[in-house]
Amino acid sequence: MSPFTLSKVTKNVPNLKMAKGLPKRTEDYSLWYNELVKKADLAEHSAVRGCMVIKPYGFSIWEKMQSAMDQMFKDTGHSNAYFPLFVPKSYLSKEADHVEGFAKECAVVTHYRLKNADDGSGLVVDPEARLEEELIVRPTSETVIWSTYKNWIQSYRDLPILVNQWANVVRWEMRTRLFLRTTEFLWQEGHTAHATRQEAIDETTQMLNIYADFAQDLMAMPVIKGVKTESERFPGAVDTYCIEALMQDGKALQAGTSHFLGQNFAKAFDVKFAGKDGKEELVWGTSWGTSTRLMGALIMAHSDDQGLVLPPKLAPIQVVMVPIFKSEEQLNAIREVADDISSKLKALGVSVKFDDRDTQSPGWKFAEYELKGIPIRLAMGPRDLENNTIEVARRDTGEKQTLDISGIESRINDLLDDIQSNIYQKALNHRDQKxxxxxxxxxxxxxxxxxxxxxxxxxxxxxxxxxxxxxxxxxxxxxxxxxxxxxxxxxxxxxxxxxxxxxxxxxx
RNA sequence: CGGGGCGUAGCGCAGCCCGGUUAGCGCACCUGGUUUGGGACCAGGGGGUCGCAGGUUCGAAUCCUGCCGCCCCGACCA
Missing domain, CATH: 3.30.110.30 (C-terminal domain of ProRS)
Incomplete structure (x- = not known):
């Protein structure tokens, strides 16, 4: 039951104002997206073409995603590790389909030193310092990792290897968009090695399911699980599985992939193991990944003309409290009540921010937190103090209600669940309808x-x-x-x- | 890599065609005061190599040449 149905209702009308300067989705969806990313303080373009700066607020959302996924990986027996940024050129060329797939978008390191120009014009690349073998900035790490696994695996007793890494990768894209496609991006890539085909297939499926669960349960974004056609398959994979989501503008977005690699990379890097029967066999592999592109998906799945709408489970701040006060005394009185609510909420695992700045007006704060997608806003002023009430506004619907303070924390906790499932349902309805x-x-x-x-x-x-x-x-x-x-x-x-x-x- | 656009204060822009006060506006910022239940108001103030380099001219943000950068649209891709 919705917490709102239990309490007295003073207002129940959507009352969201058009965010300052944010274009409307219906008028220019892609401009709306770009502006929202910037105005909500998620990311901005950097001095380097095609690369972005992920700002603290944007990064804190990514961190929420990371830690949720990381836990899911660990719960299924995976460990994190780290492999190098650079891939020797010869590695990349070992698997034919793989090199074919990535060759066109690789950044290449050719030199290892700079020097002052003879004419004093500044730094130049020292032609003496050419690398004997060029290094590729990883577009993905299969080759480095399988060359390493070769040394880790001798016997069936060494298997399976279940490793994930959180890293940055570079793909020299011609056209970039914040979060959706940037030259450098952050991701996780899982790389597993198995003794049997079936085990590798099971792993591929398991990770696909984890991605789907993450998308649906945490991001509140319905996805369709499927297998890619041959032409859309990951270069080097036998089968590529994916989760596909539908954005509000009716375009699809691939939100995660899980590859059954067969023995392709084991073959390319000669990774074999001795089975119980003493026979040598090629190792079976998988790889799977999700990237900061999920941020783009999250934004486009739920947000509206007022700004970001975040699912409570991924919102860095779930509840913001805005005091309305004229004097220091009023603020102090409000703070006392607010602190109490705040600590009760925190005890329930809810993240709360009390914004007592006197440099911004309450109205300004309301708009700001709507732009940033904070799921619930509490406002409390002298009137509330007197009546023992608090104003509760939910971001997803814009509804505002004034509720009794006693027991507010559990209602808010329930309301967070309500918002989480409401925005999922909304996205699901949208997808079904489209x-x-x-x-x-x-x-x-x-x-x-x-x-x-x-x-x-x-x-x-x-x-x-x-x-x-x-x-x-x-x-x-x-x-x-x-x-x-x-x-x-x-x-x-x-x-x-x-x-x-x-x-x-x-x-x- | 093609097509388009833009570079003037932290951000967003005007000025440029048609060269000529001290380069302007909104937001933001600083100070003071009044305010605070949906992006407050008044007054005052600070902030500029006009993307870079040449050229034309008595004089260039403005005209000419070259370069650089970024964004948007396409081809490629997650």
């Missing part, structure tokens, strides 16, 4: 152009058809959903027979 089942190419194109969203349609299973559709409509096969049922049909493009529907969308 998921279309289409049976012909004209219908497919008109849904894409007029509505956007996920499209379930038949596909003949060929890369040619997939490429044609992409070329003509910019829509890609996001995945073959794991839950999809067998269903005979005709490919919307080629009219050839198809065994089931796949998930199409235009994507980030």
């Amino acid at each position: 998921t279309y089942t289409v049976d012909n190419y004209d219908g497919f194109k008109s849904v894409l152009d007029e509505k956007g969203g996920f499209i379930l349609a038949h596909w003949d299973g060929t890369a040619e058809t997939e490429a044609k559709i992409k070329e003509e409509t910019k829509a890609t096969i996001r995945c073959i959903p794991l839950k999809s049922k067998e269903e005979a049909g005709k490919c919307i493009y080629s009219n050839k027979s198809s065994k089931g529907r796949v998930l199409f969308a235009r994507a980030y």
Whole structure:
């Protein structure tokens, strides 16, 4: 039951003002996103092209995500480790598909020293200091890690290896957007090694499920689990699984991937183990990752024209208290009550901020915390003091109510849960409403152009058809959903027979 | 890499076509006062290599040439 239904209601109207200077989603979604990222103090462009500065508030959200995921990894037996930033060029070229996939976007270190220019014009690269073998700034770490695993693994007793690393990687993208695609980004990459094929497949599935649970339970973002088609597969993987989410503008976003690597990297790096029977066998591998791109997903999944909307489980500050006062005495009186509520909330594990600055007006603070997506705002002034009440405003709906102070902490705690599930439900409704089942190419194109969203349609299973559709409509096969049922049909493009529907969308 | 746009105070911009006071406005900042239940108000104040380098000119933010940087749109990608 909603905590609000239990108490006296003085106001129940959405009362959110348009945030200062924030464009409307309906008018220019991508401008809205860019401005929101900056105005909510999440990140900004850096002096380096394509790279971003993640600001303290943005980073504190990322840290919440990190620690939640990290715990999930550890609960399933994984440990963190760290591997080098640099990859020798020769490593990257060992796995054919892998090098093919990444070669075009690698930053390369060629020299190790600078010197003063002879003409005094400043620093120049010392031509004498050329590296014998160039180093690649890691776009991902499979090659470094498998070259290391070779030394760690001799026998089946050394397996499995379940390692994750939190790191930065560099992919030299031509076009970047804050969080969604930057030249350097932060991520976690898990790399596991197993004695059997089945065990590696199970690991791949397990991690996919962890990502899906994280997205749904923590980010309040519904996702579809699926497997990538061959052309969308990770270079070097046998199978790539993914979770796909739908953003408010109807575009899809891949929120996490989990790869079954087969024995591809073991082959490339000659990683073998002796089984119980003494026979040598190649090791089976997986890798899986999520990145700061999740920040982009989080923003685009829930936020509105007033600013960020954060799920309580990832909000660095869950409850903010704003005192309304004219004098020092009033503030002190409010503080006494606020401190009490605050410590009760903290005892329940709720993070609280009491903003008693007298340099900003209450109205200013209201707008500011809405922009930053704080789930619950409490306001308390002289009137409340007198009546033993407090004003409670929820960010997701904009509803404001004045409630009795006694027992407020448990109501707030319940309200946080309520908000968490409400924004999930909202996102789920949005996705369901924007998921279309289409049976012909004209219908497919008109849904894409007029509505956007996920499209379930038949596909003949060929890369040619997939490429044609992409070329003509910019829509890609996001995945073959794991839950999809067998269903005979005709490919919307080629009219050839198809065994089931796949998930199409235009994507980030 | 193509197409477009922008670089003037911390941020957002005007001024530039048509060269000529002391380069201006809003926000932010500082001081004082009044305020504080939805981004307060009044008064005063500080802050500028006009992206960089050349050139034209008595005189350049403004005209010319070159360069640099960033953003947006496309091709590539998570």
